[in-house]
Amino acid sequence: MSVFRTQAPIVAKAESVREQFTGERHLLANYARAPIEIVRGEGCELIDAQGNRYLDMVAGIAVCALGHARPEITAAIAEQAATLVQASNLFYHEPSGTLANKLAARSGLEHVFFSNSGTEANEAAIKLARKLAYRKGETQRFRILSCEGSFHGRTFGALAATANPHYKEGFEPLPGGFAYTPFNDIAALEQAIDETVAAFIVEPVQGESGVKPADPEFLAAARRLCDRHGALLIFDEIQCGMGRVGTLFAFQTFGVRPDVVTLAKSLANGLPIGAALREGLQGLHERYPAMFAPPRGLGLMLGLPVREPYEAKAIVDRARVAHHLLLNAAGDNTLRFVPPLVISNAEIAEVLARLARTVAEVAAEGPERKP
Numbered sequence: 001m002s003v004f005r006t007q008a009p010i011v012a013k014a015e016s017v018r019e020q021f022t023g024e025r026h027l028l029a030n031y032a033r034a035p036i037e038i039v040r041g042e043g044c045e046l047i048d049a050q051g052n053r054y055l056d057m058v059a060g061i062a063v064c065a066l067g068h069a070r071p072e073i074t075a076a077i078a079e080q081a082a083t084l085v086q087a088s089n090l091f092y093h094e095p096s097g098t099l100a101n102k103l104a105a106r107s108g109l110e111h112v113f114f115s116n117s118g119t120e121a122n123e124a125a126i127k128l129a130r131k132l133a134y135r136k137g138e139t140q141r142f143r144i145l146s147c148e149g150s151f152h153g154r155t156f157g158a159l160a161a162t163a164n165p166h167y168k169e170g171f172e173p174l175p176g177g178f179a180y181t182p183f184n185d186i187a188a189l190e191q192a193i194d195e196t197v198a199a200f201i202v203e204p205v206q207g208e209s210g211v212k213p214a215d216p217e218f219l220a221a222a223r224r225l226c227d228r229h230g231a232l233l234i235f236d237e238i239q240c241g242m243g244r245v246g247t248l249f250a251f252q253t254f255g256v257r258p259d260v261v262t263l264a265k266s267l268a269n270g271l272p273i274g275a276a277l278r279e280g281l282q283g284l285h286e287r288y289p290a291m292f293a294p295p296r297g298l299g300l301m302l303g304l305p306v307r308e309p310y311e312a313k314a315i316v317d318r319a320r321v322a323h324h325l326l327l328n329a330a331g332d333n334t335l336r337f338v339p340p341l342v343i344s345n346a347e348i349a350e351v352l353a354r355l356a357r358t359v360a361e362v363a364a365e366g367p368e369r370k371p
C-alpha cells in the first residue's frame with residue numbers, strides 16, 4: 001500500500017464521479033472504474049449498493065474462478081484466519097507444503113515458490129533464470145526475451161518484460177537486458193534466441209492484448225529453440241492457467257512443457273463450460289459481421305474483437321447500464337469474457353441473451369451513439 005499527498009499530477013478525473021462512492025475521494029484514480037459500487041458477490045453475480053444484480057463475465061479479471069462468496073472457500077478462509085495468518089518464511093507451514101506437493105504432482109514440475117501476486121511470480125521467474133546462468137558461470141547469458149503484445153505485470157522487472165508500451169509510459173528507465181519478438185512468428189524467434197538469452201517468457205493465451213492464443217507450433221518451436229540454446233522457457237499462465245482453457249495448466253492443452261510456469265489469479269480448481277459461450281460469440285460475429293471479427297480464445301478465456309468504428313468500451317457500458325451484464329474491454333478493441341469457471345449452462349444462456357439485446361440496440365443506433 002502507498003499513501004500519496006496528491007494525485008493531481010498523475011490523473012485528472014471529474015470530482016462529481018469520484019465523490020458519489022464511498023472512499024472514492026481518497027483512492028488514487030489510476031484505474032478507469034465503471035461508476036457502480038459493488039457491495040457483494042454470489043456465485044456468478046455481483047450486487048451493487050442499490051441492490052442491482054449483474055452477471056459477471058469479468059470475475060476480478062479471471063481471478064474468481066469458483067465464483068463469488070463460495071461457502072466452502074469462505075469457511076476455509078475463516079478457519080485458517082482463526083488458526084494462523086502468518087508465521088514468516090523462516091519456518092515450515094503445513095498448508096504451503098501440501099499445496100506445493102499438489103502443484104508439483106499435477107504439473108510434473110519440481111519446485112514451487114509462493115508469492116503474493118502475478119507480477120511477483122514473474123519477477124521470481126526472471127530472477128531464477130538470471131541466477132541460474134550466473135551459477136553456471138555464463139556471464140553473457142542475462143537477456144530476457146518476451147513477445148510483442150505481452151503483459152507480465154507492473155513491477156519493474158515484469159514491466160520490462162511487458163512489451164506493450166502503453167503500460168511503461170512515464171516509468172522509464174526500466175531495467176536493461178529485455179528484448180521482444182513478434183508473437184506467433186517462429187522465424188523471428190529463431191533469430192532472437194541465442195546464447196545470451198537466459199529465458200523466453202510467453203503467455204500461452206495473451207490476455208491483456210485482447211485474448212490471443214499462441215499457435216501450438218510456436219510454443220513447440222520455443223521449446224526446441226530454448227533447449228538448443230540453453231535458455232529457460234517460462235509460461236506465464238497467470239491469466240490462462242488453473243483450468244481456464246480446459247486443462248489445469250494451459251501447457252497441457254498446448255502439449256508443450258515449460259521449465260517454469262507462473263500462476264496467480266485463480267489458483268484454485270474449477271470446471272470450464274466454454275463451448276456454449278464460444279458458439280454464442282461465433283453467432284454474434286456471423287449475425288453482425290460489420291461489428292465483430294471472429295471470436296478468439298480457449299475454454300473460458302474468450303475475446304470478441306469489435307470492428308471500428310464500433311467501440312468495445314461503448315458495448316461494455318451499455319451491457320452494464322441497460323442489461324446488468326459486466327464485461328470488460330481488453331487490448332485492441334476486444335470484448336473479454338473470463339467468467340467464474342463454475343458458471344452454469346443456464347447462466348451462459350442468460351449472458352448470451354443479454355449480450356444479444358445489447359448488441360441489437362447498438363446495431364440499431366449505429367456506432368456513434370453511446371449509452
Ligand code: PLP
Pocket residue numbers: 061117118119120122151152153154203207208236237238239240264265
Ligand atoms: N501476467 C499476466 C498474463 C496477467 O494477465 C497479469 C495480470 O493481469 C499479470 C501477469 C500480473 O498479475 P498481478 O496483477 O497479480 O500482479
